[in-house]
Amino acid sequence: MAERLIELRDISKSYGQVYALGGVNLSVDRGEVVGLIGDNGAGKSTLIKILSGVVKPTSGEILIRGQPVTGWSAARSRDAGIETVFQDRALAVQQTIVRNIFMGRELTGFFGWLKVNKEIEEASRLMREIGFTSKVFTPQSIVGQLSGGERQGVAIARAIYKQADLIILDEPTTALSLTETAKVFHFVRQVRASGRSILFIGHNIHHVFDIADRFVVLDRGKVALTADRSQVKSAEDLINFMEDVAHPGGLPGLRDAGDPEQRAR
C-alpha cells in the first residue's frame, strides 16, 4: 500500500443550521489520482476549501501522512504540500510562462535582481517534468497565447514548483475541447508518474472516469460511493450510480464499496 498522504475522517461542516458536509471520509495516497464527482451543491467546493485550509471543519479529523493535525489553516495546508489550481483567475495572462510559475516567489540574486537564466532553466525543468513541451512555445511565451489546456499546464507546473505533493484541480476540463482535455490528462499522468497525487474534481463523469484511479462520489454532503477503477466497468456505471443516488433503487454491489476502511483491506 502506498503512503497515505492525507486522510479526512468524519469531516462535517455546517453553516448555521445548514449542513454542507455531514461526515465525509476521504483519503488520497501518494501517486494516486482521485476523481471527486458530485452535482452542484454536493459539497465539492466546501471540501476543497477544507483541504486548502480556507474553511475549518465543524467536526472531524485531518491526518497528514498518518499524523493527526491540530489547528488546520491555509498555511498548514500549504506546508503539508497541498496546492489548489482554480480554473480561472489563477494566471496573469499578459505575462510569460516563467513569470507565472515564479509569481510571488521570484528567483532573485542580490538586491532583488532576477536570476533570469536560472528561472528559465528551472521553468523548463518543471515543464518537462509534466510533459508540457511543444514546438510552438517556449517558457518565455505569453500565457495569453496558450490554449485552455496549456494554461492548466502552467498552473500545474507552478503548483509543482511550490513543492506540492497533492494538487487539487478544480474542474480543470470544464469548458475545454477534447484536444485540450487530452492535454490536461497528459499533464495529470505525468504528475502522477512523478509520485505526486492529484484530486481531480469535475462534473463531467467521462473526463473523471478517463483519468482517475479511484472515484469518490459526493451527494448532498455525504460520500455516496468510493470505488476503485477495477470496481467500475465503465463511465456508464458511474452515471447509472449517480442517477440511482438521485433516484434511489439500484446497484447495491457498488454501494458496499462505500466504506474506505473496507476498501483499504
Add this chain to the structure above:
Amino acid sequence: MSKTMEPDLHEPSAISRPGNPREEWKHPSDHWMRGFILDNRAALGTLAVFVVMMTVFMIANPTVFTTWYLYRSVLTTLPVALFVVVPLVFVVTCGEIDLSFPATMGFASWVFALVVQAGYDPFLGIAAAIATGTLLGFLVGSLVVYGGLSSLIATLGMNFLLRGLIQIINEGRSTALTSLADSWAYKIFSSQLYGIPVQIFWAIGFVVLSALLYNRHRFGAQVKVVGDNPDSAQQMGIDVKRVRVKVFVFVGIGAAIAGTFSVMINFTWWPTAGDGYLLPVLASVFVGGTPTWGGVGTVVGGAIGAVTVSFIQTGVVAAGLSGFYVQFFNGLIIILSLLGHKWNQARYR
C-alpha cells in the same frame, strides 16, 4: 484514446535531454531579431512615430533642424519630464494612475529651495527634496490603497490640495536661488558637458536603471503581475497593497528629482513649479505604448514618448507654423500613436 485526441505535445521521452534551455526550446523560425522585435514592439512603434515626425519636420525646415541650439533646448527640459514619465509607466502598469505628481514636484522643490536659501549645501537640499517626495508618494499611495479610493480622483484631489498648501503659504512669491550657480551640485547636475546639457545623462541613467528595474527586478515583475491579475497575485502570496503603495512612492521620488532639476535650470523656485507637466507627461506615457488596462508597459517606450512630446512644440514652431498649431499637432500625434499601438499590440485575456 483515438489518434485525433492525441495532444500536440512532445512525448515525455524528451525528459532525459538536459542542456541549455534556450537551445532546447529553440523554434526553427526563431531569430534573435524576431524575438527582440516582438518583445519591444511597443517601444519600437513609438520610435517609428518619432522618426516619422522628425522627418516631416526636417523636410519642412531643414536649416533649423540641423542646428544644435534646437536640440540643446529640448535636452535641457526633457530630463525633467523623463524623471516622472518613467515612474508613471510603473503606476499605469500596476493598474493605477497618479495625477498628483505636479504638486509633488512643486512641494519637493520648495523644500529644496528652502534648504538652499537657508544657506545649506544644495546636496542636503536634494536629499531633503527626495525625502519629501518619498513621504508625499507614500501619503498619496496609502490614501489610494488603504483608503480604497479611486486613484484617478484621489490623486487629482491630492494635486489640488498640495498645490493649494503651497499657494496659501507662499502667497504667490517665488524664491530666487542665485547662490546655486557656484555650487558643486549645480556643476554636477545642471551644467554642460561638451555643450550637452548634463541633465540628459542623469536622465538616461535613470531611464536605464528603471528599465532594468521593470524587466529584470522582482519589483517590476510584481508590479506587472499585480496590474495583470491582482487576485492571482494575492493568492500567490504577493502583498498587493504594498506593491501598489511602492509605485506611488516611486513617482514621489521621481517627481522630487524632476522638481529639483527644474529649479536648478532656472535658479528660481516658483509656487507653480511642475504645474505645466501634468498633461505632457501623461501623454508621453500613453504615446510611449503603455496601455491603460495594466499588466504591461514599456519604460523605454515611455522615454521615447517623452522625447516625441517635447519635440512637438519646438518642432511645430521651428517648422515655420505659428504657435497656434501646437495644440493641434499635440492631439494629432497622441491620437495617431494610440491607433498605432492598438493595431500593434493585442490584449490577452
